[in-house]
Each structure stands twice: as structure tokens, then as C-alpha cells.
Amino acid sequence: MLKGIKLRLYPSKLQQAQLLQMFGNNRFVWNQMLAMAKQRYKNNPSSHFVNGYQMDALLKRLKQEYPFLKESDSTSLQVANHNLAQSFKMLFKHQGGYPRFKSRHTVKQSYTGKSTISVVAKRYLKLPKLGIIKSSKTTQLTDCKVKRYTVSYDQTGRYYLSLQVETDEPALLPKTGKTVGLDMGIADLAISSDGEKFSTFNAKWLEKQSTIWQSKYSKRKYQATVAVRQWNHNHKDFKMEIDDYQNWQRARRRKARYQQRIANQRKDYLHKLTTDLVKQYDVIVIEDLKTKNLR
Structure with a gap:
């Protein structure tokens, strides 16, 4: 395979x-x-x-x-x-x-x-x-x-x-003979037919840091853009580019790392959850619904 x-x-x-x-x-x-x-x-x-x-x-x-x-x-x-x-x-x-x-x-x-x-x-x-x-x-x-x-x-x-x-x-997993149905929710990630609730992924501190550095990145890039335009307007012999300013690039890398940590932790959480379900049940039934369509 x-x-x-x-x-x-x-x-x-x-x-x-x-x-x-x-x-x-x-x-x-x-x-x-x-x-x-x-x-x-x-x-x-x-x-x-x-x-x-x-x-x-x-x-x-x-x-x-x-x-x-x-x-x-x-x-x-x-x-x-x-x-x-x-x-x-x-x-x-x-x-x-x-x-x-x-x-x-x-x-x-x-x-x-x-x-x-x-x-x-x-x-x-x-x-x-x-x-x-x-x-x-x-x-x-x-x-x-x-x-x-x-x-x-x-x-x-x-x-x-x-x-x-x-x-x-x-190697194939051992048979358990169990069947479960999953109901996708909004407050909870899912609720099984056995009554077990699976909470949604939560990373409040990382999300807060990501928002802060996203704001810093936007401000620093704007300041660098303004500085480059002023320099190029006043100096015709030597032109600068926005990449010459490293301050906003450091902010870009920092906010990107926070965003990646959130994505990696969410992926790890979902992978562990689905692995446990596959090990416990032979048949898993999930409703064909989209959460965003629930009103």
C-alpha cells in the first residue's frame, strides 16, 4: 500500500x-x-x-x-x-x-x-x-x-x-462487533449514539497570540510600504523594496508559527479522536449534514 x-x-x-x-x-x-x-x-x-x-x-x-x-x-x-x-x-x-x-x-x-x-x-x-x-x-x-x-x-x-x-x-484491527452513530453538533464536535460527547478543539491562548501577531504584521507591513514609497519618491538613483524591511517579515514568521501550531494541534486532536473511534467500533455511521447549514 x-x-x-x-x-x-x-x-x-x-x-x-x-x-x-x-x-x-x-x-x-x-x-x-x-x-x-x-x-x-x-x-x-x-x-x-x-x-x-x-x-x-x-x-x-x-x-x-x-x-x-x-x-x-x-x-x-x-x-x-x-x-x-x-x-x-x-x-x-x-x-x-x-x-x-x-x-x-x-x-x-x-x-x-x-x-x-x-x-x-x-x-x-x-x-x-x-x-x-x-x-x-x-x-x-x-x-x-x-x-x-x-x-x-x-x-x-x-x-x-x-x-x-x-x-x-x-495488520487488521481486532473485531469488536460494535456499531455507533455520530451526530455532528455546534456546541460539541459530535455526540455518539451511546451518549458520549466529544468537545470541540480549543486553543484560546494560541488563537489570541495569532490574532495579536496578525495585527502587528498588518501594521508593520503598512509602515514598511509607506517608508518604501517615500524613499523611492525622494531617491531616484537607488530604489528600495519592501523586502528590505525585516521588521514586518519577522512578524509574518511569528504569526505564521502560531497559526501552524493551532493547525497542528487541531490535526493531532482529530487524528487521535478518529483513531480511538476506529479501534472501538466496527461500523461508524455519520449524518450527511453541513454544520454551517444548521440554523
Whole structure:
């Protein structure tokens, strides 16, 4: 069976620079192929669509013209082409919008590859082009085969490795012969047919801190925007950008970390709750209702 594993990465300063380059390379290939497809259609609307395999054939010429693309895992560039081709297929089926160009200003960056990843020591992995990198919980990778991996950088300033692995099917849970029905509520998360109430997730302190830092972030970004406009208006020879002001970026990372802690704790709470229910009951029946529609 296939399952997902997410690990934390701790890259060195050199590896962080390499990752920044690899994120940019994937974004560059996506934008180049998208621009080519738009220009091709503009020149000849009746021309055939360039699929993912044809895009992969263009990668060799692209690497000759832009040698910095060789610093990336070659399979990650192929995955970028595949994702773009899939976006166009969804567009042709009227199941999605037209693909957009990717911006380097997007906080969350990532790339996906299909190369081999190996565990070299406890909490150390070997990734293509990056070499040996420190990680967490490598014991989860025993007795499984990595099919695909994704390295990501989120708005909290942390790096993660998401793995799609192939492993043996887990052992079945013992039968209990019990059945339960769940009634979704507003005051309570759910109420079972046995009369047990499951409370909603509560993280008041974290939510308060998140609100405070969200306000600080908005104020600091506004102040930085005003300062940049005033500077650029008075100094024509040297232009500044809002990214040159680190105060609002520190607030952005702080509020993002509070928001992520809330999301992680909520996910952990729901995962433990559902796991307990699955272990206790063989059949679980849930009403087909949306809480927001209850009046």
C-alpha cells in the first residue's frame, strides 16, 4: 500500500542556498513552458498541444541555454512539466482554470522529484544534489520504498520532506462487533449514539497570540510600504523594496508559527479522536449534514 510520511529537514547554510536555487529552477521551467505554450497558441491556434513527454524533450535544449538548471534534480523538472501538462488537460475538460505563472514572491516554495533517497544514519538522509542532510524520524523509512518525494519551505521558515512510500499493508484491527452513530453538533464536535460527547478543539491562548501577531504584521507591513514609497519618491538613483524591511517579515514568521501550531494541534486532536473511534467500533455511521447549514 502507499502512504505518506512527512519529516522535518535541517539544512545547512549551503544547502539552504541550494534549495533556494532548486525552487527557482522548478518555477523557471514551469514559467518557460507555460510561456512557450501561450506563444505557440498565439502564433497558430490550430496547433497541437505540447504534452508532458514533448516538454521533457525540450529540457535538454533548455539546460544548454540555461546551465543553472543542471543544479536541480532532473526528475523534479520532469515533474514540473507533468504538472503543467495535467493543468492543461484539466482546462480542456473544463475542470480547472488556465495555468498561471509562478512568482518568486510566493512564501511557500517546493519541488517534487522521483529519484532515490537513502538513509545513511540515524536522522540523516541523502537527497539528490543536496547530499547528506539532517532530518527527523528516519526510523519511519525502514522496510519501505520511496516512490516520490517533495521538499518544501513554508511561511514559518522551516523545511519539510514529504515522502510517498510503498509498504506492506498494516495488520487488521481486532473485531469488536460494535456499531455507533455520530451526530455532528455546534456546541460539541459530535455526540455518539451511546451518549458520549466529544468537545470541540480549543486553543484560546494560541488563537489570541495569532490574532495579536496578525495585527502587528498588518501594521508593520503598512509602515514598511509607506517608508518604501517615500524613499523611492525622494531617491531616484537607488530604489528600495519592501523586502528590505525585516521588521514586518519577522512578524509574518511569528504569526505564521502560531497559526501552524493551532493547525497542528487541531490535526493531532482529530487524528487521535478518529483513531480511538476506529479501534472501538466496527461500523461508524455519520449524518450527511453541513454544520454551517444548521440554523
